[in-house]
Amino acid sequence: MRYFLAMLTGLAATLGVFAGGVAFAVAYLSAEPVAEQNLSSASSVAFSTTPRKINPADQNYERIASILPPDTLSASQVAELVQDDVTDQMTTASTTREEAPKVSLSREHVAWCSKRYRSYRPETNSYRSYSGRSRECVSPYDTKPVIVSVEADAPYQEASVAEPYRNDASAFAMSADHVSSCFARYNSYRAEDNTYQPYGGGPRVQCE
Numbered sequence: 001m002r003y004f005l006a007m008l009t010g011l012a013a014t015l016g017v018f019a020g021g022v023a024f025a026v027a028y029l030s031a032e033p034v035a036e037q038n039l040s041s042a043s044s045v046a047f048s049t050t051p052r053k054i055n056p057a058d059q060n061y062e063r064i065a066s067i068l069p070p071d072t073l074s075a076s077q078v079a080e081l082v083q084d085d086v087t088d089q090m091t092t093a094s095t096t097r098e099e100a101p102k103v104s105l106s107r108e109h110v111a112w113c114s115k116r117y118r119s120y121r122p123e124t125n126s127y128r129s130y131s132g133r134s135r136e137c138v139s140p141y142d143t144k145p146v147i148v149s150v151e152a153d154a155p156y157q158e159a160s161v162a163e164p165y166r167n168d169a170s171a172f173a174m175s176a177d178h179v180s181s182c183f184a185r186y187n188s189y190r191a192e193d194n195t196y197q198p199y200g201g202g203p204r205v206q207c208e
Contacts, residue, residue, distance in 0.1 A: 109139045120137055182207040
């Protein structure tokens with residue numbers, strides 16, 4: 001009995017292996033062969049070396065209409081806004097040019113200011129200071145009196161010699177000779193507030 005069961009088990013295993021081999025052979029033989037790429041000796045990729053012209057109109061592309069947000073402006077509205085902006089800029093520029101004061105300056109004055117200040121502009125007779133403010137250039141060649149105002153919120157402190165000027169009046173006039181003399185004596189002289197920087201440092205001092 002035991003020998004009979006062993007024979008049946010061996011026969012069943014043999015039939016299973018045979019059936020699996022037959023199924024694998026059928027699947028392998030019935031599969032479609034893979035197309036072979038005929039590569040020439042001059043190329044190593046499966047692409048044609050001859051260019052072909054393709055008509056874009058014959059391509060089956062699906063073009064979906066774009067969906068714009070509700071607040072998107074149309075082309076006419078954008079053109080109208082741009083035209084209004086250009087017109088406003090032209091009007092503002094013309095108004096600025098008309099309102100710009102015309103300053104009559106001598107050649108010596110312009111040459112002196114241009115040499116002393118790199119940011120000097122002869123159109124407005126002004127230069128850009130280190131603090132970022134626009135200041136008027138005053139030179140020894142300027143014949144008009146200079147009005148100097150002492151600001152209360154100045155970024156520096158006056159020395160004791162400047163106290164009488166601050167207490168007596170908030171503004172005073174200086175002659176061209178005084179400005180020329182101070183420029184000749186002190187390289188750090190600033191005509192806007194009639195002060196210079198001492199060699200030993202400290203606060204700026206009024207030029208007398």
